[in-house]
Each structure stands twice: as C-alpha cells, then as structure tokens.
Amino acid sequence: MDQDALSLDRRILVVAGKGGVGKSTFAAALALNAARAGLKTLLIGSDIREGLSHCLGTHKLDYKTRRIEENLWGSNISGRESLEEFLILKLKVKFLYDQLLKRDLFHYFIAAAPGLEELFILGKMWFLCQPDGSGIKGVQFDRIVFDAPATGHGVSLFKTPQVILDTIRVGPIHHYTKDVLKLLTDPTHTAFHIVTLPEEMPVNESLELDHTVRVDVGMHRGTTFVNGVYPEVVPEALVNAWERVRANPSRLAVESGVEIDPKVAEALVEGAERVLERRRLGEVYLERLRTEMAGPKVLVPYLFDIQPGRPLTEAVAAAILEQVGVDAFGLPIPANRAKLKPGRRS
Amino acid sequence: MSLSDTLAGKRVIICCGSGGVGKTTVSASIALEHALAGKRTVVCTIDPAKRLANSLGLDRLDNEPRPVPASAFAEAGLDAKGGELHALMLDTKRTFDALVERYAPSAEIRDTVLANRMYQNISSALAGTPEYMAMEKLYELTQSGDYDVLVLDTPPTSFALDFLEAPTRINHFVASDVLDKFLRPYFRLGHFGYKMVQKGMGRTFQVLEKLTGLEVLREIADFFDAFDALFDGFRERADRVAELIRSPDSVFMLVTGPRPDTLAEGVFFYEKLVELAMPFGGFVVNMVHEPFDRGKRFAKTIDKLRGNVKSTKSDGAVGVQLLRALAQTYRDHEALAEREALYLEDLRGRVGQKNLPIYRVPFLDDDVHDLSGLKQVADQLFRGD
Numbered sequence: 001m002d003q004d005a006l007s008l009d010r011r012i013l014v015v016a017g018k019g020g021v022g023k024s025t026f027a028a029a030l031a032l033n034a035a036r037a038g039l040k041t042l043l044i045g046s047d048i049r050e051g052l053s054h055c056l057g058t059h060k061l062d063y064k065t066r067r068i069e070e071n072l073w074g075s076n077i078s079g080r081e082s083l084e085e086f087l088i089l090k091l092k093v094k095f096l097y098d099q100l101l102k103r104d105l106f107h108y109f110i111a112a113a114p115g116l117e118e119l120f121i122l123g124k125m126w127f128l129c130q131p132d133g134s135g136i137k138g139v140q141f142d143r144i145v146f147d148a149p150a151t152g153h154g155v156s157l158f159k160t161p162q163v164i165l166d167t168i169r170v171g172p173i174h175h176y177t178k179d180v181l182k183l184l185t186d187p188t189h190t191a192f193h194i195v196t197l198p199e200e201m202p203v204n205e206s207l208e209l210d211h212t213v214r215v216d217v218g219m220h221r222g223t224t225f226v227n228g229v230y231p232e233v234v235p236e237a238l239v240n241a242w243e244r245v246r247a248n249p250s251r252l253a254v255e256s257g258v259e260i261d262p263k264v265a266e267a268l269v270e271g272a273e274r275v276l277e278r279r280r281l282g283e284v285y286l287e288r289l290r291t292e293m294a295g296p297k298v299l300v301p302y303l304f305d306i307q308p309g310r311p312l313t314e315a316v317a318a319a320i321l322e323q324v325g326v327d328a329f330g331l332p333i334p335a336n337r338a339k340l341k342p343g344r345r346s
Numbered sequence: 347m348s349l350s351d352t353l354a355g356k357r358v359i360i361c362c363g364s365g366g367v368g369k370t371t372v373s374a375s376i377a378l379e380h381a382l383a384g385k386r387t388v389v390c391t392i393d394p395a396k397r398l399a400n401s402l403g404l405d406r407l408d409n410e411p412r413p414v415p416a417s418a419f420a421e422a423g424l425d426a427k428g429g430e431l432h433a434l435m436l437d438t439k440r441t442f443d444a445l446v447e448r449y450a451p452s453a454e455i456r457d458t459v460l461a462n463r464m465y466q467n468i469s470s471a472l473a474g475t476p477e478y479m480a481m482e483k484l485y486e487l488t489q490s491g492d493y494d495v496l497v498l499d500t501p502p503t504s505f506a507l508d509f510l511e512a513p514t515r516i517n518h519f520v521a522s523d524v525l526d527k528f529l530r531p532y533f534r535l536g537h538f539g540y541k542m543v544q545k546g547m548g549r550t551f552q553v554l555e556k557l558t559g560l561e562v563l564r565e566i567a568d569f570f571d572a573f574d575a576l577f578d579g580f581r582e583r584a585d586r587v588a589e590l591i592r593s594p595d596s597v598f599m600l601v602t603g604p605r606p607d608t609l610a611e612g613v614f615f616y617e618k619l620v621e622l623a624m625p626f627g628g629f630v631v632n633m634v635h636e637p638f639d640r641g642k643r644f645a646k647t648i649d650k651l652r653g654n655v656k657s658t659k660s661d662g663a664v665g666v667q668l669l670r671a672l673a674q675t676y677r678d679h680e681a682l683a684e685r686e687a688l689y690l691e692d693l694r695g696r697v698g699q700k701n702l703p704i705y706r707v708p709f710l711d712d713d714v715h716d717l718s719g720l721k722q723v724a725d726q727l728f729r730g731d
Contacts, residue, residue: 020366049614150365170559233675241664255665264647268672271638275675277711304678308606
C-alpha cells in the first residue's frame with residue numbers, strides 16, 4: 001500500500017467516525033501498533049464516559065497523561081481542563097487565575113462563547129507537540145492518536161478554530177487558535193482517519209465527514225478503515241460446488257464424502273445464505289466507498305468470536321498491521337523537528 | 347409485559363440511546379404500528395437515512411410534519427384504517443428561531459436577537475441545543491392537537507439526555523443576574539468606572555478582555571440584553587415541557603444494541619432516567635443475532651462434523667473445503683448469538699430490576715428501507731401481543 005497515502009506516519013493521527021462503528025477500538029489498535037513499532041505514543045480521548053481504557057484493558061484514563069505499557073501513554077481530556085492549563089500558563093500568576101475561576105461570570109462566559117471548550121480540546125494536541133509539552137520528563141511523543149468525538153459533534157469540533165478566529169479577532173486566544181489551526185491543517189504533521197461500517201448511515205456520514213474535513217477545515221485525509229466486513233463464505237474455487245449444494249443441500253454429503261444428516265446440511269446452507277446476504281448488502285456500500293471516497297481503504301473483517309475489550313483491540317490491530325505493514329507507522333520524530341515554530345505571542 | 351401494554355395509552359413516546367443502533371428505525375416502526383392501529387401519528391427524527399425518508403414516500407424531510415402518502419401504504423400492502431403517519435426532521439436553528447419569534451415582545455428585539463452572533467452560535471452549534479429544541483418541537487406538536495401519538499427520536503450524542511435538563515440550562519444563559527449585576531454596569535461605566543464600583547469583578551473583565559478583546563464582551567452583553575425580554579416566556583415554556591415529559595402520558599424507551607459498549611451506554615441512560623424520575627418503558631435491543639435455534643444438540647452435531655472434517659484425509663477436495671467453510675460460518679454465527687445472549691443477561695443483572703422489559707429486534711436479513719421493512723421491525727417489537 002502507498003505509505004504516504006495511508007498517512008499513518010504523521011505525528012497526530014485523528015481517528016473519527018459515527019458512533020457505534022468501533023472508532024475507539026481502532027484508535028487504540030493504531031496506538032498499539034505505533035507503540036510496538038517503537039514509537040512513543042499517546043492515545044488521547046475526550047469523552048465524559050471514557051471508553052479507551054476498556055479497549056486497552058487498563059485503568060481509567062483522566063486528564064493527567066499516564067503510562068499504560070511500553071511506549072504507550074494515555075489520557076482523557078476535557079476542554080475545561082485544557083483551558084485552565086492554558087490560563088495558568090498565560091496569566092502566569094496563580095492568584096490571578098484563581099480569581100478568575102472563582103467568578104460565576106467567567107463560567108457563564110465560557111458557556112456563552114460556544115466553541116471555547118472545543119478549541120481547547122484541539123489545543124491540547126498542539127500543546128503536546130511543544131518541546132517539553134508531554135508533561136513527562138524526557139519524553140517526547142512521536143505519535144498522538146486522538147480518538148475524536150463521534151461525528152455530529154466531531155464535525156463541529158474541527159470547525160471550531162475557524163469559528164473562533166472569526167469571533168475573537170485579537171488577543172492571546174486569537175493567536176493560540178491560529179497556531180492550533182496551523183498544526184491541524186499541516187499535512188506533514190496531522191492526518192485525519194475515518195472509521196466506518198459497510199452500512200448505509202455510517203457510509204453516508206463518512207462521505208460527508210470526509211468532505212467537511214478536506215474542504216471546510218482543510219485537513220489532510222489519510223486512511224478509511226472499514227470495520228465489520230462480512231467474510232467471504234465461499235471462496236472463488238468453491239463456487240461451483242456451492243451452487244450445486246445450494247440447489248440441493250443433501251448433495252453436501254456427496255461432494256465432501258462425509259456422512260451428513262440432510263437436516264444438518266440444510267441448516268448449514270441456510271446459515272451460509274444468511275451471512276452471504278449480509279455480505280451482499282455490505283458489498284453495495286463498499287462499492288460506494290470505493291467510488292466516492294478517495295484515498296486508501298483498509299478492510300477489517302467482522303470478528304465473530306472475539307471478546308470485546310483488549311482481545312478485540314488486539315485482533316483489529318493485527319488485521320490492520322497485516323495489511324499496512326509495520327513500516328507504515330514511520331519513524332520517531334527527530335528532536336529538532338519536534339519544535340514547532342511558535343506564533344506571535346502577546 | 348408486551349410492548350403494546352407498555353405503550354398503551356401513551357401519547358408521547360421518547361426513544362433515546364446511543365448512536366449507531368438503529369434508533370431512528372425503531373422510532374419510525376413504533377410510529378407505524380400506531381398509525382396502522384388507526385391513530386394519527388407523527389415521528390420526529392433527528393437525522394434519518396435518506397432511504398428512510400424515501401421509503402416513507404417522502405422526497406425529503408424538513409422541520410414541518412409531512413404525511414406519508416397512502417400510495418406508500420398501498421405499495422407495502424398495508425391498510426392504515428384511517429390512521430395517519432407523519433414524519434419530520436428536526437431543524438434545530440429554525441425551531442429556535444421560531445421560539446424567539448414567538449416570545450419576542452417586539453419586532454426590533456426579535457431582529458436584534460436573530461442577528462446576534464452569540465445567539466447564532468448558541469442556536470446552531472452549542473452542545474445541548476439540539477436536545478432542547480427536540481423537546482420544544484415535541485411540545486409544539488402536542489399543542490397543535492393534530493396527533494394522537496408522538497414518537498420522538500432523540501439526538502444520538504453523549505449529550506443525549508441533556509435535553510432533560512436543557513430547559514434549566516438555557517435559563518443559566520439568561521440568568522438576569524449576570525446581566526444586571528455585571529455586564530450592564532461594565533459597559534455603562536467603562537472598565538475604569540467599573541473598577542471603582544466592583545474591584546474583583548473589574549479584574550475578571552480585564553482578564554477576559556485581554557484574552558478575547560472588547561468586541562466579544564460587547565456582543566455577549568448585547569445578547570444577554572436582548573434575550574432578557576424573552577426570558578419569562580422561555581422559562582414558562584420550559585416548565586410546561588418538563589411537566590409534559592414527566593406526565594403519565596409520556597414514556598421513555600431506551601434503544602440500544604447487543605454489544606457491551608452500547609449496552610453500557612444504555613445502563614448509563616437508564617440510571618440517568620431513574621435519577622431524573624422519568625417514566626421508563628423498557629429497553630429495545632436492536633439488531634440482535636438470534637441463534638439459528640436448532641438446539642444445543644444440533645450445535646454439538648456440527649462440532650462433531652467439524653472434527654470429522656478436520657481428520658479427513660482428502661483435505662484438498664473441493665467438497666471438504668466447502669463443508670469446512672459452511673460449518674465454520676455456522677459456528678461463527680452461533681458463537682456471536684450466544685455471546686449476545688450473555689450480554690443481555692448481564693444487562694438484567696446490572697440494572698438490577700426484576701422483570702426488566704427488554705424488547706429484542708433480530709438482525710434482519712435485509713436493510714430496512716421501506717414501509718414493509720419498518721413493519722417487519724414493528725412485528726418483532728410487538729410480537730407476543
């Protein structure tokens with residue numbers, strides 16, 4: 001596969017998609033693969049009902065970045081906490097900041113100026129890319145995998161910086177937003193990956209999301225991951241035999257030379273027909289993705305008998321790795337590339 | 347208890363739950379079932395698949411209810427027996443605008459609010475607003491008197507239950523305290539004057555102004571100022587909405603899927619409903635993989651068969667490969683069905699309510715994309731009646 005098109009080697013990997021498509025599992029799987037490729041990786045989410053720890057089978061994640069295993073760290077952030085972190089840095093004096101936070105007015109302000117919290121969720125990633133931004137001594141993250149909120153909310157999240165720039169035209173927040181937007185729209189730094197299912201609504205939403213992200217936000221699109229692709233029940237070589245058996249299930253005994261109760265044969269054929277039907281339905285939507293969505297697609301099969309949580313994440317990670325290869329995850333960030341040129345500060 | 351019994355006499359049916367579980371389909375099916383029972387029914391959806399709109403015989407859905415044409419019923423071989431099915435798709439901003447228009451005491455105030463950028467942000471982009479407007483639309487529809495039964499499909503976000511608190515939330519924005527005590531004096535006196543009056547607060551403004559510029563503060567002040575006039579109307583309306591959804595005429599159905607993550611969200615929603623003392627009707631678990639249902643002995647036979655196949659010498663024979671593939675597919679499916687059954691048992695345990703109503707809809711062999719598909723789902727939901 002074209003490694004540059006896959007864009008799994010960028011420093012910030014955004015993983016987005018409709019709710020219920022397995023987005024968090026894929027984000028965790030990508031983070032695992034990156035960590036195992038020797039890259040210092042941070043997996044980051046921003047959901048009040050944090051689910052990434054379940055995907056990795058680890059302790060609950062919160063705002064503080066914590067080590068999960070070798071080369072892998074995790075956190076779950078909120079815009080409010082990130083904003084507070086920013087203010088402490090900006091206001092320098094802790095006393096001033098305490099004064100501000102104590103005020104109801106300040107909280108009304110945050111609530112009434114929509115987008116501020118969202119901005120600071122994205123801003124956290126900018127912050128993490130700064131020298132010493134990881135908050136962990138001696139650690140510089142090579143990869144930041146961001147499990148973005150489900151589409152709907154996710155789309156407005158990535159549109160936020162532009163909205164803020166239009167609203168707030170001067171001051172530190174304006175410049176900060178510019179920096180955040182610059183990082184997110186830098187194709188060498190950030191790639192936007194989409195997870196979907198071969199079903200109508202997820203495919204519709206993915207196509208819309210793809211358009212919004214590329215055209216309205218101006219971000220670089222990477223890979224489209226299609227989860228839950230029904231397996232091919234009958235491989236090409238078996239099609240003729242299958243057609244004979246399908247027409248007359250009792251032929252299964254003759255074809256295989258194994259003694260089979262005709263009722264069992266019938267059930268086997270019926271079961272296969274059902275799965276085939278689902279596959280045929282999915283094929284329609286896969287075809288839509290192939291024709292209407294640019295960029296590489298990685299298909300992950302429907303995993304029937306795998307325990308959700310860590311085992312499922314491992315299986316997805318293995319399925320992805322098998323298709324893209326370990327080199328797709330790229331190399332560590334050289335120390336001198338880690339420094340982003342800071343924008344104008346006031 | 348069958349779903350018919352659960353929903354008997356209910357006028358407002360609110361379907362909530364996480365995204366990606368077919369909530370819209372379930373909502374539309376419940377509405378269809380009521381229409382087929384002769385009721386005038388409306389389903390308010392959030393973001394339906396285009397095919398669903400088409401399947402209802404509608405080119406598109408918008409903020410006003412559209413009747414599903416008789417031809418769509420006839421095509422599906424259904425008889426509405428005088429019942430009606432209407433559908434609409436919620437437009438958050440339009441609903442909010444309509445609300446402003448209703449409560450603005452003058453055309454001038456109305457225009458000021460509608461043109462204010464803070465208002466525009468809040469009415470279209472703010473988390474929680476779609477939920478609030480869904481409730482508002484619901485209330486508007488009940489007040490029209492045009493419908494016997496209303497089914498509401500709520501937004502599938504992590505804020506999905508915020509709508510229950512949304513009326514209070516909007517009150518926070520317009521809490522006239524903030525306006526009178528802080529913002530108005532600030533702009534009246536200028537920040538030097540203000541500093542004289544209220545030292546600490548002046549500093550807060552200074553910091554905010556430094557961070558964002560004066561323009562933003564002024565716009566917020568304008569917003570609060572204009573909105574002040576609408577406040578009483580909004581609060582009164584919010585109270586009536588809250589009363590409606592808590593009344594015995596209303597019921598909440600929790601739609602979820604048979605997977606641990608969606609079920610966990612279901613439990614989260616359930617606890618929230620209980621906490622807020624909302625009338626709870628039960629869980630709908632959509633897209634359940636039902637076992638092929640030929641009994642345990644049958645599964646053993648298949649396993650034995652797979653064992654036999656494994657030890658067969660003529661490994662490369664096409665027929666053997668086919669048998670192996672079919673047996674594998676069968677077992678994969680059964681394993682999935684067994685796993686899902688365990689998850690549902692777990693749900694009962696976690697909710698800790700004996701006789702917890704759980705209505706299952708099996709994974710259908712075809713996508714639901716027309717009225718007969720919706721009827722199929724309804725038949726499963728209301729089975730056993």
